[in-house]
Amino acid sequence: MTTTTTATAMRLTRQQRELIARSVADGEAADQTALLRRAVLETATGSIARLPMPATSRRESAWRESLLDGSAIAPGAERVLLEEFVLEPGTGKAIELRAGEILRLEQIEGSQCLDFNAFSLDDYREAFHCGRTRTLHGINPTTGDFLWSAPPRERAMLFILSDSVHCNDVLFPRCSANMYESVHGFREHTNCADIQAEAQREYGLTPDDVHDSFNIFMATEVVDGQQRIRRQDTAPGDHIELLAVMDVLAVPNICGSDVQPTSNFSLKPVRVQRFRASIADLDAVPTIYEYDSQRTPSQFAQPAIRNERRLTRDPQYRPAFEGLPIGVEVEQIELDEETAAAFDELWRGGLSARYAERGDGLRDVLFSWWMASHER
Numbered sequence: 001m002t003t004t005t006t007a008t009a010m011r012l013t014r015q016q017r018e019l020i021a022r023s024v025a026d027g028e029a030a031d032q033t034a035l036l037r038r039a040v041l042e043t044a045t046g047s048i049a050r051l052p053m054p055a056t057s058r059r060e061s062a063w064r065e066s067l068l069d070g071s072a073i074a075p076g077a078e079r080v081l082l083e084e085f086v087l088e089p090g091t092g093k094a095i096e097l098r099a100g101e102i103l104r105l106e107q108i109e110g111s112q113c114l115d116f117n118a119f120s121l122d123d124y125r126e127a128f129h130c131g132r133t134r135t136l137h138g139i140n141p142t143t144g145d146f147l148w149s150a151p152p153r154e155r156a157m158l159f160i161l162s163d164s165v166h167c168n169d170v171l172f173p174r175c176s177a178n179m180y181e182s183v184h185g186f187r188e189h190t191n192c193a194d195i196q197a198e199a200q201r202e203y204g205l206t207p208d209d210v211h212d213s214f215n216i217f218m219a220t221e222v223v224d225g226q227q228r229i230r231r232q233d234t235a236p237g238d239h240i241e242l243l244a245v246m247d248v249l250a251v252p253n254i255c256g257s258d259v260q261p262t263s264n265f266s267l268k269p270v271r272v273q274r275f276r277a278s279i280a281d282l283d284a285v286p287t288i289y290e291y292d293s294q295r296t297p298s299q300f301a302q303p304a305i306r307n308e309r310r311l312t313r314d315p316q317y318r319p320a321f322e323g324l325p326i327g328v329e330v331e332q333i334e335l336d337e338e339t340a341a342a343f344d345e346l347w348r349g350g351l352s353a354r355y356a357e358r359g360d361g362l363r364d365v366l367f368s369w370w371m372a373s374h375e376r
Helices: 014-025 031-044 130-137 177-184 193-202 279-283 337-354 358-373
Strands: 005-013 081-086 093-096 102-107 114-120 146-148 156-163 214-216 217-224 226-230 241-243 248-254 269-274 328-337
Touching: 005 014, 005 248, 005 358, 014 031, 014 328, 014 358, 031 337, 031 358, 081 248, 093 102, 102 248, 114 156, 114 193, 114 269, 130 146, 156 248, 177 328, 193 248, 217 248, 241 248, 269 358, 328 337
Parallel strands: none
Antiparallel strands: 005 328, 081 269, 093 248, 102 241, 102 269, 114 214, 114 248, 146 156, 156 241, 217 226
């Protein structure tokens, strides 16, 4: 019996070929052609199997070991309250939160938004990053999600242990003095950028160190591509608990907006508590993984922090970009009759409107399938 095949030319970079080779090595298919067949047929039928991530440098983080090595008070069966105060409107507070400690932020009257910044206590240049967190957990992080630091560190900083209302945001930037003047005509107005800067000043940080906030108790949505702030419905006692998985400087502040629906056109206090976590709290944190690609300053080509603000060119600079040359190669892919027919359906279903070459469409199917099947 003769098997009919269809040849398609597909351009692949060195990195794409490496990814295919890893999948084949992990037993996802016998070879590249079989992997393409699997990608096309599963995509065409809408039955994409979930697969583990290919082997990498991934290893479990030992963040809990420092809590048991005798250098800190070991966690017990119950939480221990270490600190408690009320955060008043117009203010913020920088709090040293050690790994294994919990920061609880609780509504007193209800409907009050908080802005939140976080920095590594060991290196303030490692700070919370909305973009990384948004990529992994969406625009409204909640219970079970992490707050992540920026590339190239990209480490988990805090774990959202509990969240009674699921009303948080990483889409909107902090409000600022200029926003209130340019939009509302205020020469002076309480605002998150300035409140954060003043709270962080206790630790020698400057207004330039304030970063976009984790907006706690802030109701947002996206409608027709436009982000919106909605009124919120948090009540007295509603709370969020953040468990530190590294030593951080945690900086909550009462959002300064009383002329937007952020806090229902009001400014109110919030209760702040710091606890030593219980064993049960720590056990609720899922496994955290570390990777070689989470780079530290010792690996930076330029590890020194600049003292001068004005930028000038380094005459000794020579480009040293990694991963070059990219190396594109054209490969002839043989599709069996069933796979070719399934791909034809996908091609007519939308790929032909995007690509001039069928090989480019086939590459799209392969790597779109790979992303869907290996989704974290």
